[in-house]
Amino acid sequence: MTQTTAYSALPHIAIAGSEDRDLAANIIAMIVEETSDGLYRCEITLSNFGPNRSRMDYLYLDRQKLDFGTALAISFGPPRADVKIFEGRISALEASYSLGGTSTLTVLAEDRLQDLRMTRRTRSFEQMSDSDILRRIAGEHSLTPQIQLDGPTHAVVAQVNQSDLAFIRDRARACDTEVWVEGSTLHAARRSDRAAGNVRLAYGVGLIEFTVRADLAHQRSEVGVSGWDVAGKTAISEVAARSEISSELGGDTGGSQILEQAFAPRRERVVHTVPLTSSEARAIAQVRYRERARRFVCGHGFAEGDPRIRVGCTAELSGLGAMFDGRYYVVRACHSFDLDQGFKTEFDVERAGIGS
Known part of the structure; x- marks a missing residue:
């Protein structure tokens, strides 16, 4: 079976469910951004002047093809094997008229969380x-x-x-x-449980740039939560510690362990919540501890355009040295395309530990 080894980096655009190659050919720039908070967004800048119905005119200002609420989808990859990276609806249209006579139209869209x-x-x-x-x-x-x-x-x-x-x-x-x-x-x-796939990148092979920091500033040995059980008339006290993140560490060393080894145990109490049961207090403590622990190592990178890099996927990075080689969780991805740089992917990652 023949395997595709090269394909056009031009994005595929579908309007109201149908691919529009003419629209894709007029793209000047495009970004699709997604974060772990949800509500993904897309911006496409198009050339907006040219042959239109046997005369030179604006191409997309008649609202026939691009209109508010119109379904918009973006994908990258070879024909019949492309990967969809955005699906939403148009929410804004911005026209620009430059001094040199060039006209562009920027289309802004958001997914259904809008x-x-x-x-x-x-x-x-x-x-x-x-x-x-x-x-x-x-x-x-x-x-x-x-x-x-x-x-x-x-x-x-x-x-x-x-x-x-x-x-x-x-x-x-x-x-x-x-x-x-x-x-x-x-x-x-x-x-x-998100299971958004696994992407392998090596510095210099797919991974163009990467900046990463392991920072103890917000790490804690444990996080405690207190409350009052009204029904039982008893005090509530629950603590979350290193065991809450152990399943995500693999063979890495977590921030709280390094904190205790390098400095001393650091404990924190969450005082602005009002848990009414031990289970509520325990859940709050666990969530707050994991939030801190997962951000022990934070990285920001640029890769060759890869539609597989999505929020929720695991990025397995290599060529960074023993401390920073390993598996990272992608919390932000921004796919961009323009006529100068082509298809690029910018991403942010988190990791609960470092290698030895």
């Missing part, structure tokens, strides 16, 4: 788990829920003058979970 961002409410949810809450909100926005969450049923959870997006982000963060949309499906899953 619906949640633009809906603000005050309400309460009674006797519902976080999974139940996310499923209900997904249904309100005609999204199919794909929720991988477990947790207790809450007596009451309040959404107070928050957008639906901010609210589900808060609920997901409290459960150590990330939310994102693919097409019309709302996903919620922990990092270990």
